[in-house]
Amino acid sequence: MRHRFHTLLLVGSGAREHALAKAIKRSSRPHSLVTFASSANPGIAHLSQSFALGNINDPKAVAAFARAQDVTLAVVGPEAPLETGVADALWERDIPVVGPRRDLAMIETSKGFARHLMTEFGIPGCPDYRHFRTLDGVEAFLQSLSEKFVVKADGLMGGKGVKVAGDHLQSHREALQYCEQLIAKGASFVIEEKCMGEEFSMFSFCDGPTLKHMPPVQDHKRAYVGDEGPNTGGMGSYSDRDHSLPFLKISDIEAARATNELVAEGLRKKFGHGYKGILYGGYMATADGGRVIEFNARFGDPEAMNLLTLLETDIIDIFEAIGNETLHNMEVAFAPKASVCKYAVPAGYPDNPAKGFAVGIEQVEQPENLFLGAVDLRQGKLVATGSRTAAVVGIAEELEEAEAIAETLVSQVEGNLFHRQDVGTRELIDKRVSHMRSLRK
Ligand code: AMP
Numbered sequence: 001m002r003h004r005f006h007t008l009l010l011v012g013s014g015a016r017e018h019a020l021a022k023a024i025k026r027s028s029r030p031h032s033l034v035t036f037a038s039s040a041n042p043g044i045a046h047l048s049q050s051f052a053l054g055n056i057n058d059p060k061a062v063a064a065f066a067r068a069q070d071v072t073l074a075v076v077g078p079e080a081p082l083e084t085g086v087a088d089a090l091w092e093r094d095i096p097v098v099g100p101r102r103d104l105a106m107i108e109t110s111k112g113f114a115r116h117l118m119t120e121f122g123i124p125g126c127p128d129y130r131h132f133r134t135l136d137g138v139e140a141f142l143q144s145l146s147e148k149f150v151v152k153a154d155g156l157m158g159g160k161g162v163k164v165a166g167d168h169l170q171s172h173r174e175a176l177q178y179c180e181q182l183i184a185k186g187a188s189f190v191i192e193e194k195c196m197g198e199e200f201s202m203f204s205f206c207d208g209p210t211l212k213h214m215p216p217v218q219d220h221k222r223a224y225v226g227d228e229g230p231n232t233g234g235m236g237s238y239s240d241r242d243h244s245l246p247f248l249k250i251s252d253i254e255a256a257r258a259t260n261e262l263v264a265e266g267l268r269k270k271f272g273h274g275y276k277g278i279l280y281g282g283y284m285a286t287a288d289g290g291r292v293i294e295f296n297a298r299f300g301d302p303e304a305m306n307l308l309t310l311l312e313t314d315i316i317d318i319f320e321a322i323g324n325e326t327l328h329n330m331e332v333a334f335a336p337k338a339s340v341c342k343y344a345v346p347a348g349y350p351d352n353p354a355k356g357f358a359v360g361i362e363q364v365e366q367p368e369n370l371f372l373g374a375v376d377l378r379q380g381k382l383v384a385t386g387s388r389t390a391a392v393v394g395i396a397e398e399l400e401e402a403e404a405i406a407e408t409l410v411s412q413v414e415g416n417l418f419h420r421q422d423v424g425t426r427e428l429i430d431k432r433v434s435h436m437r438s439l440r441k
């Protein structure tokens with residue numbers, strides 16, 4: 001099997017998919033890479049033998065492309081194609097897919113489903129929650145949570161469906177108004193306890209029964225330095241050499257891994273078939289153990305840039321093992337190094353982003369550690385399209401060094417852009433550590 005030639009299909013065209021394409025390119029296995037993309041990302045196109053633009057959320061279109069290209073193995077980067085059944089359509093044509101089928105992807109696409117699954121299988125770390133379709137009982141539940149509540153629209157909302165007390169909602173009255181808006185749109189919603197602590201992401205490769213965990217990573221969701229400003233897709237992320245994070249205890253990591261395993265098992269029991277892909281647990285370390293904030297059915301963006309750059313195991317071996325359900329036979333290794341990822345994003349991002357301006361990447365000293373995101377090629381020129389433009393990763397023995405490298409590289413990306421200078425800095429990490437220490441006291 002080891003010598004089998006693979007034609008790999010990559011679905012998606014952001015920085016996360018650029019990181020996937022680079023990891024595939026590093027493989028020593030004979031292969032070719034074909035990409036089905038929603039934008040002309042030249043970074044990915046350059047690494048692909050064939051690169052097609054189309055509707056990545058149309059299962060028929062993706063499957064037709066896969067058949068025309070004689071694809072033998074596929075990986076789906078973003079969540080939206082998982083929700084529309086792209087993985088199902090590829091499996092129907094006997095193409096193994098890294099990325100769960102539509103039913104299993106509900107672990108991300110329905111907040112209510114994720115919470116119910118946790119309850120049904122007694123999975124620890126679930127905040128107190130209720131799932132509502134009407135206003136019946138909403139007020140009483142809010143009162144029981146007092147000022148510690150979060151309202152989450154059910155369904156994929158591009159990160160905009162979650163409103164947190166104190167941040168986006170200042171009173172029960174505002175919460176009720178938001179619930180009314182959701183009901184008017186026909187959406188159901190979850191209200192849950194607001195947890196206090198530090199967030200981290202735990203990713204696992206999963207073939208169904210077996211999970212291989214990755215080092216924990218911390219993302220930075222807020223737009224501006226000091227965790228100020230609106231929520232974004234993620235402005236940057238870091239991981240540490242010891243495959244822990246400075247504010248975590250070993251028990252936090254063990255609990256997160258165990259929870260990912262219980263979720264995969266619960267999904268298998270519930271649907272009778274296994275979760276194949278990357279399972280992403282979003283956790284919060286709190287004073288009394290870990291809480292699950294959310295699950296996602298894919299790699300994180302930006303976390304993929306940290307993890308895929310550190311990945312030492314051949315990614316085609318991993319993907320093949322996911323397809324064949326043989327992950328238990330292999331070791332998955334990550335370099336024992338620190339990593340810092342920083343995103344350059346358009347001025348005004350996320351609320352009012354500049355668009356259509358030229359982006360220069362010629363000055364970036366380590367092009368291998370540059371990942372193009374929301375860009376397009378127009379008349380041969382690289383232009384920004386408004387979402388996160390380009391990410392860089394610094395890798396080093398120590399976090400300080402990795403941060404300095406990332407800062408240098410991100411500053412070399414030219415255009416009407418900004419980035420968070422504080423991601424991965426000693427100062428910000430110390431703040432996280434002392435926050436956690438004060439909560440644990
Ligand atoms: P989600 O889309 O579920 O990741 O939510 C977006 C952000 O809202 C998370 O990254 C958290 O910062 C915050 N959040 C979501 N759920 C909770 C919760 N139960 N307690 C505190 N913060 C939360």
Ligand code: GLY
Nearest residue numbers: 219234300301302
């Ligand atoms: N890191 C945030 C996300 O990928 O959803």
